[in-house]
Amino acid sequence: MKIAVVGTGYVGLVAGAGFSEFGHDVTCVDIDPTRIASLKRGEMPIHEPGLPELVHRNAKLGRLQFTTSIADAVPGAQLCVIAVGTPSAADGSAELNYVLDAAKQIGAALTGYAVIVTKSTVPVGTADKVRAAIAASTKQPFSVASNPEFLKEGDAVNDFLKPARVIIGTDDDRATGVLRDAYAGVMRTGERIQVMDIRSAELTKYAANAMLATRISFMNELARLAEQVGADIEKVRVGIGSDPRIGNKFLFAGCGFGGSCFPKDLRALLHTAREADVPLNVVDAVERANERQKHVLGERVVAHFGGKLSGKRIAIWGLAFKPETDDIRESPALTLIEQLRAAGASLVGYDPAAAANIRAQLGDAIALADEPYAATDQADALVLITEWHELRHPDLAKLGARMRGKVLFDGRNVWSPADARKAGFAYYGIGRPASQAQ
Ligand SMILES: NC(=O)c1ccc[n+]([C@@H]2O[C@H](COP(=O)([O-])OP(=O)(O)OC[C@H]3O[C@@H](n4cnc5c(N)ncnc54)[C@H](O)[C@@H]3O)[C@@H](O)[C@H]2O)c1
Known part of the structure; x- marks a missing residue:
């Protein structure tokens, strides 16, 4: 054909x-x-x-x-x-x-x-x-x-x-x-x-994305609660994900969803609903929860340094909106970069595929390194935004030798808080108890 x-x-x-x-x-x-x-x-x-x-x-x-x-x-x-x-x-x-x-x-x-x-x-x-x-x-x-x-x-x-x-x-x-x-x-x-029929097909696409986004925002809100009440969202995730009625996909708490689809498709679905005069309260809340979540990690970094980031050098690992793509559309990394720059930090980023797109969109707002550890030289803190495979198991001794400060912000809950603590790092995840260096 x-x-x-x-x-x-x-x-x-x-x-x-x-x-x-x-x-x-x-x-x-x-x-x-x-x-x-x-x-x-x-x-x-x-x-x-x-x-x-x-x-x-x-x-x-x-x-x-x-x-x-x-x-x-x-x-x-x-x-x-x-x-x-x-x-x-x-x-x-x-x-x-x-x-x-x-x-x-x-x-x-x-x-x-x-x-x-x-x-x-x-x-x-x-x-x-x-x-x-x-x-x-x-x-x-x-x-x-x-x-x-x-x-x-x-x-x-x-x-x-x-x-x-x-x-x-x-x-x-x-x-x-x-x-x-x-x-x-x-x-x-x-x-x-x-x-x-055509209308059902058109709506199915939005319904699918809205459902997936709902699971993520649900877990992100629960993660915020877990932090306040001393629970660990990772344990909760495994606990509920093993229920076959729930399933274990799209239950990861993190620094908010981005990309070229979920955010814009939620907005478009909400627009359709407004025009049809049918409130979609759940979808509306999903979007608001995500906007909030995209700021959580940056606020935590700023709070850790007492609100002052001038003179601080922050390394960011992962800039694409998710691993295995160079797409940075509405990436949570963009929100973080804006927040940290507004607070006066100097930034060095690393991403295996998205560097060229970041450079084209942000110019010299962030320096870019060719390999992950080079980004951490003299850094006061390291923030993980995108959990590329190569970034999931950092060599903590190497980081300790290259970084000036010893703080890790894990926006995807993929690093081990216990290992970080043992290696002398303070560790912050999402919805997990923060831990200070031993
Ligand atoms: N990216 C995804 O993961 C994904 C998944 C499912 C659905 N979608 C949907 O698919 C659509 C495309 O998404 P994308 O991410 O591939 O977009 P994209 O921006 O990567 O690609 C769109 C391309 O269309 C070209 N284009 C625009 N007008 C044109 C014209 N008149 N003639 C020829 N080319 C033209 C642009 O130059 C661009 O290269 C969107 O509606 C998106 O919501 C995207």
Whole structure:
């Protein structure tokens, strides 16, 4: 099948490469010429494990191509996938300009029947707007469908090739057939494909993200309570996570969730709810709890130093919003950097993949080191924000020799408070009793 994927970011590039891996003939389009030029050279514009191999193999086989022109990619395609961004508008709603522009351009390039499917996360009712935008620019027959994406950055290739489920929202059998063919590579039996009406599919994506975010904010609030009452949230997590009705995923207390999806999708869902005049009190609280949580660690650092950070050098490990990605959109690290700088600290950061994005966004607001321990030289404290594997088991003797102060702030509860104490460090986690050096 010939497929055009419009938008070649975290979702579009993975989906395009994934569809080509299933044997389809895929053209990925992006309006960013630098991105397309680098992909044509075989260079990845994003960090995503397993993606370079997938792209290189399929490009070499001639099944995966890149262009800046929708007019080149769409003619002859049976499936056109919209995978452009839907950032937050000022009022919290999802900005649909990119989606509707793409729809219009796809419509203008159609040469025969095609299914146009929205993979971008879009509010309920967007399919109607997409249909209208296409209809205004073509006389060709077409179907519109929704196919929300559930991949997670850092494991996106696996998630796309072996998804827990593929949701197809459509009211049209012909479109269902095309989408089933497109995903035939996912599972021979096809039992992971769920077909539903378009509005339910659109809402399912927001419901999934809101549910996951709810678990995180719930644990973060409980972590704050645990600290006050002398309990350890890590023990509580294991205690409740072993209940099969609850499950052990997404129960980690930390320094708040960020990324390109949860925060903006919660805002968009709340906006939809306001417009429908249906209060979503739980989701509203989840968002507020997260905003609060993103400040907790920074406040703790400032309090530890008695409110004064001028002359203090703070090392930060992990800047991406989560491990295994270079994505820093709404990363809790950005909140921490702002807080510590406002308090007068000088900052040195380390991240295995996100340094270039931090440099592009923050300039010299934070110095960046090439390896983790270099960031800690003469540091008065070390803060962990993103639990990359390489940062989970620090060499405490090495840290002790390089750092000026002996304080660890563990924003992900991955370090051992007992080991830290033994090595002479004061340790602060999230929802765990703070411990002073022995
Ligand atoms: N990133 C994730 O983990 C994830 C997961 C599931 C769903 N989503 C959703 O998928 C969508 C895309 O997210 P992303 O993270 O891939 O975004 P992104 O910002 O990484 O990529 C979007 C790309 O679309 C391009 N673009 C914009 N307008 C275009 C046009 N008219 N023609 C061609 N290209 C155009 C941009 O240049 C950019 O490269 C969003 O709605 C997001 O909410 C993202």
